């Protein structure tokens with residue numbers, strides 16, 4: 107593994123495990139000042155991912171105090187327990203993530219869906235879910251505006267629910283850097299599930315809040331650094347608003363089920379990400395219902411109409 111220095115105090119520790127099939131493997135960042143450091147997210151828990159990062163960190167002569175998890179999804183959290191034990195570090199999580207980690211045996215939506223019939227993948231993912239749950243055994247539970255010190259650096263926890271209910275971003279004003287986890291990605295769409303797993307209304311409020319921090323650089327959970335930070339956040343807000351307008355338009359045309367909306371919005375969708383598209387549309391509908399713009403008609407396949 108070759109680390110990349112991204113700023114005076116921040117390094118990326120990239121590793122793409124061989125089983126990973128997406129094109130943007132999860133990022134793990136090191137924040138350091140002098141010989142003190144913290145990791146932001148932990149990557150996967152397979153031997154390769156953990157050992158490559160441990161070997162580099164040991165050679166870097168840095169004492170890791172914290173492993174901050176932006177959220178509970180296993181691509182970000184499953185490596186935390188093993189890394190924390192090996193490094194003597196404290197895992198940091200928002201308390202709203204606890205119930206989802208405790209429910210690791212259940213089908214809590216993740217950043218990747220399990221392709222039907224792929225038993226080997228299913229087993230590997232169950233292992234990651236289990237490993238991620240170990241991170242919730244004895245972490246430091248943080249909340250909005252908690253501050254953690256690394257050397258002379260201050261890391262500000264910013265509670266940004268939406269992608270998951272306990273998602274946090276980490277704001278480092280000294281360098282204008284905002285670690286966004288999966289709340290703001292530079293490439294690709296952020297998946298937002300309907301409650302209880304996520305919340306589109308809260309997600310949009312979280313983005314507004316991040317914009318108001320005035321960050322210069324976003325370091326996302328997947329993909330490269332984003333230099334034009336405020337414009338990117340605005341783009342994400344605009345994209346969601348446009349999708350919402352599209353859904354209202356389709357409802358007005360009588361497309362009244364999640365299935366028919368998904369077909370109209372994503373006509374050429376790869377079957378593997380169909381469940382994610384369903385959750386995304388459901389998350390928008392839930393927001394519109396909460397705002398009184400859409401009504402739900404209970405049926406075998408629920409129907410949605412304009413209020």
Ligand SMILES: [Zn+2]
Nearest residue numbers: 181217288327
């Ligand atoms: Zn992710």
Ligand SMILES: [Zn+2]
Nearest residue numbers: 177179217288
């Ligand atoms: Zn995620």
